[in-house]
Every structure is written in C-alpha cells, then in structure tokens.
Amino acid sequence: MTQEDSQNQFKSMTTTLTKPIAAWHTAYETGNLEVDTQHQELFEIVNSLHDAVITSRDFSVLQEILNCLTNHTVEHFHTEEALMMSANYPDYERHKQIHDYLIAKVVNLLHKFRDREASITTDITQFLTEWLTHHIKGEDQKMIQFFQNK
Numbered sequence: 001m002t003q004e005d006s007q008n009q010f011k012s013m014t015t016t017l018t019k020p021i022a023a024w025h026t027a028y029e030t031g032n033l034e035v036d037t038q039h040q041e042l043f044e045i046v047n048s049l050h051d052a053v054i055t056s057r058d059f060s061v062l063q064e065i066l067n068c069l070t071n072h073t074v075e076h077f078h079t080e081e082a083l084m085m086s087a088n089y090p091d092y093e094r095h096k097q098i099h100d101y102l103i104a105k106v107v108n109l110l111h112k113f114r115d116r117e118a119s120i121t122t123d124i125t126q127f128l129t130e131w132l133t134h135h136i137k138g139e140d141q142k143m144i145q146f147f148q149n150k
Helices: 003-013 033-054 059-086 092-114 122-149
Strands: none
Touching: 033 059, 033 122, 059 092, 059 122, 092 122
C-alpha cells in the first residue's frame, strides 16, 4: 500500500455523519507541527469511532477504526517520546507511564471487542475525548514549553 493509499484510507475512515464529539481548538496547539497534526488525526479517529457507534455500524467497521486508533496512538506516543528523549525532558518517565496506561487500556479494549467480550459505546468515545484533551492541555503543553525554553 502506498502512502497516498494509506492517506486516502485514513480520510475515508475519518469521514463522519454525526456531530463530532472531539472538537479541535487552537488552544490545543503545542507549536510542534508534527505533534499537532498527529493530535488532530487522533481527534478525527475518535470522531469516526463515535460516529460509527451512533450510526450502529457493523463490527468490522468498528474493529477497523479501533485498529486505526491503536496504531495512530502508538505512533504518536513514539513521536512524543523520541522528542522527550532527544531533549532530555526531565518528566519523561512519568509522561511515558501516562502513555503506557492509555495504550494498555486501548489494546485491552481492542482485544475484548475483537473477542466480543465488550462493546463500544458513547461512554468510551467520551472517555477518549476527555483523556485526549486533558492530556494535550496538560502534559503535552508542559512538554512543549520545556522544549521552547531550552
């Protein structure tokens, strides 16, 4: 699959029919283009998941969106962690623990959903939205501020 194919698949997957649950605001911008772009993509994926739940999309669609969310989250956290390590960020270990916690929750949810032991609800999309906005406005803004003051 080419990068263009991957981007087209991402765009088609993140098209929503309902009102988005996760709205991007300029207040969330960190000033790092790569991090901000990844954050916006995560918002789009959460909105797609929410849309799929609200419109009762089938199991395979939900699973595909969850896989996309997991992969993008892991990729994004690796980006942030590499930035933190290269700058000797003093709060790296704590920030990474926060990342590891969310990854574990998302992977656990993905496995339970795949095994049909859990369903995806709007409570889950609400949790993801709140976690993402809280994390960006708190931890990520602190991290970027450290980079800018260095």
